[in-house]
Amino acid sequence: DQQVKQNSPSLSVQEGRISILNCDYTNSMFDYFLWYKKYPAEGPTFLISISSIKDKNEDGRFTVFLNKSAKHLSLHIVPSQPGDSAVYFCAASEGNTDKLIFGTGTRLQVFP
Amino acid sequence: GAGVSQTPSNKVTEKGKYVELRCDPISGHTALYWYRQSLGQGPEFLIYFQGTGAADDSGLPNDRFFAVRPEGSVSTLKIQRTERGDSAVYLCASSRQRDTEAFFGQGTRLTVV
Numbered sequence: 001d002q003q004v005k006q007n008s009p010s011l012s013v014q015e016g017r018i019s020i021l022n023c024d025y026t027n028s029m030f031d032y033f034l035w036y037k038k039y040p041a042e043g044p045t046f047l048i049s050i051s052s053i054k055d056k057n058e059d060g061r062f063t064v065f066l067n068k069s070a071k072h073l074s075l076h077i078v079p080s081q082p083g084d085s086a087v088y089f090c091a092a093s094e095g096n097t098d099k100l101i102f103g104t105g106t107r108l109q110v111f112p
Numbered sequence: 113g114a115g116v117s118q119t120p121s122n123k124v125t126e127k128g129k130y131v132e133l134r135c136d137p138i139s140g141h142t143a144l145y146w147y148r149q150s151l152g153q154g155p156e157f158l159i160y161f162q163g164t165g166a167a168d169d170s171g172l173p174n175d176r177f178f179a180v181r182p183e184g185s186v187s188t189l190k191i192q193r194t195e196r197g198d199s200a201v202y203l204c205a206s207s208r209q210r211d212t213e214a215f216f217g218q219g220t221r222l223t224v225v
Contacts, residue, residue: 004154034213043116043203043216044155089154098143099168100214102154 003027004092006103013110019077021106023090026071030092034100035064035075038087047088048075080110114138116217118204124223125194133189133220137206144187145214146179147203155203161187194224 005024013019021035031052036044050057050064050073057064063076077084087107091100117136125131137144142163147155157171164184172178176194181187191198201221205214 006154036216041218043205043218046213046215049213091154098160098162099145099157099171100147100155101157102147104152104154 002104003030004090004101004103006088006090006106008106009104010107010109013080013108015082015110015112016079019075019080019084019108019110021075021077021088021090021108023073023075023103024071025073025092027092027094027101028071029094030101031095032093033064033066033073034091034093035062036089036091036102037084038089038105044089077108080108082110082112084108085110116204116206116215118202118217118220120220121218122221122223124225127194127196127224129194131191131194131222133191133202133204133222135187135189135204135206135217137185137187137204138215139185141206141208141215142184143207143209143214144181145205145207146187146189147205147216149201149203149219151200158189191222194222196224198222199224 034049035047038044048062066073087105089105090103119134144161146158149155160168161181176192179189201219203219205216207214
């Protein structure tokens with residue numbers, strides 16, 4: 001039972017263009033969402049988060065959008081840079097619980 | 113240290129053996145988490161400590177897995193009678209309190225042969 005789904009295992013984008021990574025969830029009790037970035041042989045690194053009371057959060061080149069009615073969130077990276085090439089994980093948590101439920105990840109490749 | 117430190121970085125063990133994986137969290141972080149990541153999957157929650165106590169161990173797959181954090185800092189994940197299916201990267205994370213911005217270590221890659 002995959003509560004957080006990232007249906008695109010990979011994405012390839014040209015440098016300077018926008019990267020859009022998508023994430024769907026099934027548990028309507030999730031109220032906090034995060035994106036993590038992972039390079040090979042390293043642990044995931046926190047990127048950006050959003051609370052369910054918001055529909056958008058922006059931090060520099062990174063923006064996360066939340067559509068609660070569709071149970072969908074997306075991460076936009078603009079402009080994309082080669083250093084953004086990594087695996088991106090979407091994660092969610094519920095109420096007072098502290099565990100994160102992760103998606104399976106999307107491998108982003110930004111080419112020159 | 114500056115970040116979450118996990119040792120060893122790699123561990124190869126024979127089926128049936130006992131292993132211990134260590135996590136040194138960021139100094140001052142009271143919350144500590146263990147996750148497991150299998151190939152092609154996202155991290156899967158195992159256990160969460162708040163201070164010295166396991167506040168949520170609902171992710172431990174069975175009673176072969178056990179974790180401790182006796183002084184509220186370093187944590188050890190213990191796996192008894194290892195099986196080949198235990199092979200994965202075991203990730204530790206810590207956070208300042210109960211906020212969900214957790215900082216991950218680089219993981220321990222466990223291979224059971």
